Amino acid sequence: MMRNFCPVAGSLVAFCLFSIPLAAQVIAPRAPEKLTLHSNTLNEDRVVWIRTPQNYEKTPGPFPVLYLVDGPTYISLVADTMDILALNDRMPPVVIVGIANTDRTRDMTPTRADEKNPDGTVHADPTSGGADHFVDFIQNELMLEIGRRYRVAPFKIFVGHSFGGLLAMHILITRPELFQAYIAASPSLWWDGTLHQALDFFAAHAELNKRFFFDLGNEGAEMREPFNALQRTLTNKTPKDFHWKSAVYPDDDHGTSVLRGYNDGLREIFFDWHVPTDQDGKILGGLQGVEAHYRELSARYGYEISAEGAINKLGYQLLADKKVAEAIVVFKRNVELYPASANVYDSLADGYETDGKLDLATKNAQKAVEVATKIDDWRLGAYKEHLKRLIAKANA
Numbered sequence: 001m002m003r004n005f006c007p008v009a010g011s012l013v014a015f016c017l018f019s020i021p022l023a024a025q026v027i028a029p030r031a032p033e034k035l036t037l038h039s040n041t042l043n044e045d046r047v048v049w050i051r052t053p054q055n056y057e058k059t060p061g062p063f064p065v066l067y068l069v070d071g072p073t074y075i076s077l078v079a080d081t082m083d084i085l086a087l088n089d090r091m092p093p094v095v096i097v098g099i100a101n102t103d104r105t106r107d108m109t110p111t112r113a114d115e116k117n118p119d120g121t122v123h124a125d126p127t128s129g130g131a132d133h134f135v136d137f138i139q140n141e142l143m144l145e146i147g148r149r150y151r152v153a154p155f156k157i158f159v160g161h162s163f164g165g166l167l168a169m170h171i172l173i174t175r176p177e178l179f180q181a182y183i184a185a186s187p188s189l190w191w192d193g194t195l196h197q198a199l200d201f202f203a204a205h206a207e208l209n210k211r212f213f214f215d216l217g218n219e220g221a222e223m224r225e226p227f228n229a230l231q232r233t234l235t236n237k238t239p240k241d242f243h244w245k246s247a248v249y250p251d252d253d254h255g256t257s258v259l260r261g262y263n264d265g266l267r268e269i270f271f272d273w274h275v276p277t278d279q280d281g282k283i284l285g286g287l288q289g290v291e292a293h294y295r296e297l298s299a300r301y302g303y304e305i306s307a308e309g310a311i312n313k314l315g316y317q318l319l320a321d322k323k324v325a326e327a328i329v330v331f332k333r334n335v336e337l338y339p340a341s342a343n344v345y346d347s348l349a350d351g352y353e354t355d356g357k358l359d360l361a362t363k364n365a366q367k368a369v370e371v372a373t374k375i376d377d378w379r380l381g382a383y384k385e386h387l388k389r390l391i392a393k394a395n396a
Contacts (some may be wrong), residue, residue, distance in 0.1 A: 001343050001346045001347060001350075001379060001382060001383070001386070002187065007207070008322075014296065021095055024202075027372055028176065030052070030053075030054060030079070031051075032049040032051040032075055032076075032098060032226030033048075033049070033050045033051075033052075033078070033098075034047060034049055035047070035048050035049070035050055035145075035149075036048075037141070037142070037145055038135045039136040039141055040141070041133060041136045041140065041383065042102075042133060042134070042142060044087045044102060045059070045275075046096050046099070046100070046137070046142075046244040047049055048071060048073060048097055048098060048099050048100065048104065048142065048144040049071050049075050049081045049097075049098040049100065050095065050096070050097055050098075050146075050149075050150070051075055051078075051095070051096040051097070051098065052096075053083075053086065053094065053152065054083060054086075054093065055224045055378060056095075056174045057095075058375065058376060058377065058378065060151070060256070061148075061152075061153070061214065062152055062303055063092065063093055063094055063095045063148060063153045064092055064094045064095070064152070064155040064301070065095045065096075065097060065150075065152045065153070065155075065156050065157070066078065066082075066094045066095070066097065066156075066157045066158075066159055067095045067096060067097045067099065067138060067142075067157065067158050067159065067161070067179070067211075067228060068096060068097065068098045068099065068106065068159045069099050069101075069102065069107075069159070069160040069161075069164040069167060070098075070099075070104075070149070070160070070161060071097075071099045071100050071283075072100050072165055073099020073100065073293055074098070074159075074258070074262070075096060075098035075248045075340050077097075077354075078096055078159065078259075078262055078264060078266075079096055079265050081262055081266060082289050083097065085263075085266055085267065085270075085368065089273070089275070089309060090267060090270065090274055090275065091267070091270035091273050092270070092301075092305070093290070094157070094174060095150050095152055097142070097146055097147070097248060098318075099138075099142070099317050100355055103127050103130070104132075104163060104165065105125050105127055106127040106128060106165055107127070107130055107131065107167075108129055108131060108163035108166060108194075109125070109128040109130070109135035109163060109166065109167075109189070109191060109192075110128055110129065110131040110132065110162070110166070110167075110174075110194065110225030110335075111129050111191070111192045111193070112125075112128050112129035112377065113128055113129070113191065113192035113383070116302060126260065127205070130194070131170055131235075131291050131361045132174075132383075133180070134166060134167075135167075135171055135175065137367035138178075139178055143156075143213075143216050146318060147264040149178035151369070153302065153303040153324070154180075154301075154302040154303060154337040155180050155181075155301045155302055155303070156178070156179045156180055157179060157180065157181040157183065157194050157269060158171055158178075158179040158181075158182050158183070158186075159182075159183040159185075159262065159265070160183070160184060160185070161185040161186055161261070161262075162185070162188055162254065163188055163191075163343075164184075164185070164189070164190040165183075165184035165185050165186055165187025165188065165189075165214065166184075166187050166189065166191050168182045168183065168184040168187065168291060169182075169189065169194060169198055170194065171185055171212075172198075172201075172210065172211070173198050175198060176208065176210060179210075179211070180210065180211065181210065181211035181269040182210065182211070182212045182213070182214075183213045183214075183261070183262065183265035183266070183269065184212070184213070184214040184218055185199065185214070185217075185257065185258045185261035185262060185265065186215065186217060186223065186257055186258065187214055187218065187227075188223070189221050189223075189227060189230065190225075190226050191225035191367055195226040195229060195230065198230060198233040199229065199230070199233050200238065202233055202234060202237070203233070203237065205239045205242075206239060207239055207240040207241055207242075208239035208240070208241060208242040209240055210241075210243075210244045211242075211244070211268070211269050211271075212229070212242070212243070212244040212245075213245050213246070213247075213261075213264065213265040213268045213269060214227070214244075214246050215246060215247040215248065215249065215264065216227065216247075216248050216249070216257065216263040216274040217248075217249050217250075217253045217254055217255075217256065217261070218251070218252065218253055219253065221255075223254070223277060227246075227248075229391055230246075231246050234246075238348070242270065242316065243268075247261065249259070254331055263274070270295070273297065274309045274386050275289075275293050276293065277290070282317055283310065283313065283314045283317060283357055286314070286341060287311065287314065287329070287330050287333060289348045290310045290314055291307055291310055291311075293307070293310070293314050294306070294307035294310070302366055306338065307337070307338070308334060308343070308344065311330060311333060311337070312331075312334060312344070312347050314330050315327045315330040315331045315334070315347060315351065316347070316350075318330060319350070319351065319354055322356050324351065325355075326352050326363075327354070328348070328352065328355060331344070331347050331348040331351045332348060333368065334348070335348055335349065340371070340375070341357065342367075342369075342371040342372035342375065342377045342379065342380075342383060343368070343377075343379065344370045345364045345365070345367040345368040345371060345380075346364070346365060346368035346379075346383050346386060348364045349361045349362070349363075349364035349368065349386065349390065350366040352364060353393075358393060358394045359394070360388060361390050362387070362390045362391060362394060365383065365386050365387040366387060368383045368386070368387070369383045369387055371385055382395040
């Protein structure tokens with residue numbers, strides 16, 4: 001289903017993925033679920049907020065997992081960003097695990113240290129230095145619980161801001177195998193030798209198959225100098241297979257840079273997700289190119305990633321270019337690959353309708369309704385309307 005495709009001046013300018021009411025249904029806010037578990041590692045109860053993707057219950061998955069510190073503060077921001085990026089095929093839908101704080105300084109700082117203020121005074125942090133215990137909790141307790149309760153893929157992302165960004169860096173350089181990707185927004189790299197440890201880590205690694213994004217606002221020398229040092233080190237010597245990018249937001253401060261950083265970070269972590277297109281948005285490489293792209297993604301991310309949406313889009317682009325026979329071949333391939341999807345039959349019905357074969361169009365529209373009814377597809381109403389229109393058209 002991809003209605004209202006239209007060729008303009010010989011090329012596809014735009015087409016509506018769904019009607020406005022359906023699109024609104026897709027991106028309607030989904031509330032996080034509260035989960036409380038007792039940590040034997042930390043000897044306390046911990047609250048986490050779980051935000052599953054849109055239509056999670058009706059989508060087989062699995063889904064990558066994003067672990068987010070300062071969860072209650074940022075989970076809505078990250079979830080809304082993910083929804084829009086996923087809807088536009090810039091990243092996969094992910095399960096977000098937002099961890100609430102108890103003692104933030106304790107959990108996010110790797111060493112026992114006090115903070116030095118710009119005026120030379122010292123701010124005591126008597127509970128600092130508990131990051132490794134906190135990471136033990138994430139690795140040995142929280143991840144196991146999330147894996148037991150949710151359909152999760154092996155690809156995991158750690159995301160944090162400020163001290164949370166410091167923690168992201170600490171995990172990357174001490175337990176790099178724990179996550180496949182890291183986002184450190186305005187990281188507090190000034191903390192007690194962390195920068196030097198990070199520089200030594202990257203100097204010692206010739207290869208590092210990880211993804212890393214870090215950013216900074218307009219935040220002063222204490223934040224800027226270690227940030228610049230990390231940039232220089234990675235620019236001068238990037239480990240093989242290590243994909244990294246940084247950004248500076250001079251119009252934002254420490255508190256607001258996270259708005260842009262989390263968006264840019266997610267886009268960068270999934271820099272290779274979107275199927276290649278030309279300047280007009282047309283998919284490159286045809287059907288073979290699409291299938292190859294998703295085979296490569298599946299191998300890279302460690303789980304099978306569906307090409308259904310991209311194949312469907314390619315079919316409608318061909319219809320818009322009046323290449324009806326080629327479009328039908330593409331739609332039929334989608335049926336072959338994803339027979340449990342209602343949408344593939346509805347799209348094939350569009351192809352046959354465009355080709356004037358109303359009997360085959362009606363047959364596939366009926367199949368779409370049948371499958372949608374069986375799996376309780378949220379688009380069932382639209383499929384029924386399509387079938388009703390085809391029947392009326394055939395009887396006219």
